[in-house]
Amino acid sequence: MITVLDQTRNLLGAFRHPDAEPAGMLIVTENRKLMRPGLKRLLERHGYEYRGRERRGLDVWLARF
Numbered sequence: 001m002i003t004v005l006d007q008t009r010n011l012l013g014a015f016r017h018p019d020a021e022p023a024g025m026l027i028v029t030e031n032r033k034l035m036r037p038g039l040k041r042l043l044e045r046h047g048y049e050y051r052g053r054e055r056r057g058l059d060v061w062l063a064r065f
Contacts, residue, residue: 002046005063013065027061028054035059 005027012022027048029035035058040050043061051060 002042005043005048006046009063009065022065024062024064026051027063029059029061 009025012025015022027043033039040059044050048061048063051062054060
């Protein structure tokens with residue numbers, strides 16, 4: 001899973017659009033297993049920024065480009 005997230009972040013970060021460029025990528029962890037402390041530490045080690053919880057209580061992560 002982390003490989004897919006990292007590769008998606010790298011692809012979107014390198015993407016050049018003629019009108020606008022993406023500023024980042026938001027990840028909403030709909031799977032409750034992804035909200036465990038171990039995975040939170042893993043995402044932080046890979047450069048993802050924890051932004052809190054959304055209104056349904058799901059974790060939100062940000063990857064800036």
